[in-house]
Amino acid sequence: MSSWLSSPYRSAGIYIGGSMRACGDGNLSSAWVSQVRSMGWGVLPIYVGVQAPCVGQSGLATIVASQAASQGTTSADDAVAQAQRFGLGSGTPIYYDMEAYSSSVSGCTATVMTFISAWTAELHRRGYKSGAYGSSASLMVDMSRSVGSAGFVAPDDVWFAHWNQLQTTSDSSSYPSFPDRYWSRHQRLHQYSGGAEQTWGGATLNIDANWVDASVAGTAVPVDYGTNVVGPGSSGFVFTGSMTYWRPLATSGLKGLAYWTYSNGSTEANGATWSPQLSPGLYDVEANITSTNATAKALYTIRDALGTTTKVVDQAPISGYTSLGTHKAVAGSSISVHVGDNDPSSTTAKIGVDAMAFRLIATAPSPPGVVSAAGGNARATISWSAASANGSLVTGYRVTATPGGASATTTGTTTTTTITGLTNGTSYVFTVRATNAAGTSPASAPSAPVTPRSGSSFIALSPKRVLDTRTGLGAAKAKVGPGGQVTLTVTGLPSGTAAVALNVTATNPTATSYLTVYPDGATRPTASNLNFARAQTIANLVIARVGTGNKVTFYNAAGTVDIIADLAGYYAPGAGAGYTAATPK
Known part of the structure; x- marks a missing residue:
């Protein structure tokens, strides 16, 4: 024994x-x-x-x-x-x-x-x-x-x-x-x-x-070939067709249990199937080919969660593992590989059978990180921390509202989105799932509750520089002349943003002057937002409505000046004390 x-x-x-x-x-x-x-x-x-x-x-x-x-x-x-x-x-x-x-x-x-x-x-x-x-x-x-x-x-x-x-x-x-x-x-x-x-x-x-x-x-x-490796004598392996025609290759193969049979021509009579129980993920499937009694052009059929594919492998020049490609297993649907003896090129060629390795290369992403949400008018803007990819790039996210199940998706690495069609006065929480080629992550922890309302609410942000005429950020690299203006497109704002909070700085002015900040496309107000003297550097927090495309315009009255603007927040459609824009005067 x-x-x-x-x-x-x-x-x-x-x-x-x-x-x-x-x-x-x-x-x-x-x-x-x-x-x-x-x-x-x-x-x-x-x-x-x-x-x-x-x-x-x-x-x-x-x-x-x-x-x-x-x-x-x-x-x-x-x-x-x-x-x-x-x-x-x-x-x-x-x-x-x-x-x-x-x-x-x-x-x-x-x-x-x-x-x-x-x-x-x-x-x-x-x-x-x-x-x-x-x-x-x-x-x-x-x-x-x-x-x-x-x-x-x-x-x-x-x-x-x-x-x-x-x-x-x-x-x-x-x-x-x-x-x-x-x-x-x-x-x-x-x-x-x-x-x-x-x-x-x-x-x-x-x-x-x-x-x-x-x-x-x-x-x-059973014979133990190692983690996610199966072969003759192990669980998940079976010969198909008559065992009369399968001959052992004692001492050959990964465990000395390889077998071979002659090709049957174009019609399969005998075969072998590897069908391990695999956890969900992407796997590199590799067949171990023995150096002897494996000379046929073997037809492998691979079934996975995405369907059925085939690959012909010329076994003759191979000794060791050869890849059959990357394949996907999901819960309730593993990966199986079958090889037949149907090499139509020759009935004297030999089909060799040994171990099949299923090497895990990627799993579904981890749940996304902390989720935050801000209510708007019948909508909410949701942001979250990126999920760990776990071997395969994240291809998108799906955000779901509770109650109601309203959802939105993003593609690539975008980690913010807006869900519309929510009911004002109803409290919502939001969860996020990430997807990659291997599958979809579990849901994130829910966000803190938010309640959409009519009006506009202020969303504070970590200050971010969006305009600097000294370096060419957000506008041309040049001072703004007398009576001149620059237009800034504020990116990354949700649809329906009413206004932005900008910390506006005037520096290197050549004359006493003032700046006026107003929505692009609107009539310039006569009031000022920032007054300064020659050679003075001074800043002021400006709340400005945005024009079409989230654009704002900066006007300089006299002399030349460099303008700097840092985005401190925005007013999104939604909850809380409302922001009502008025023309400066």
């Missing part, structure tokens, strides 16, 4: 008892069971006793129809005794081996169903789980037809034998009367191959191969 840890197998059947068991205990003991379980093997306890009256094999003890229930109970009691002898306690599944029989023989099916019901009921009474092994054609079909009928007690798990070489727990395509809807919650095992010799770790065994998705005693530890 130690040698076979180099194989893709991780569960082993053990015959614990029954009158038809072909051999004694041999090495089987409670110590042996404990030892192999500690290695990471799961064990499948099998009990083989009396068989169906119409069993296909000769020389076997059979169920007596009139004693079917008592024989089922007695078998279960003995199975529990044997399980306990090998250290297999309550909760362990025990599988009854019921070999293939002819269901067409009158009364045979009813006898078997009575036996299985009694077997199951007694195991349950004793605290064990019930399993049943048998042919799809007989036992599985008969039990499926009996589900829901009076008196029938279905086993917890089923183990069906159909040597079709397929690693699947569905057999409904061959036996529709054994439908997938029964025993559908990780309650199935499939014996898909029998009597085959395999060598792993230098040890050769003749085995019946099984695909397991059901209860085992102990914990079967």
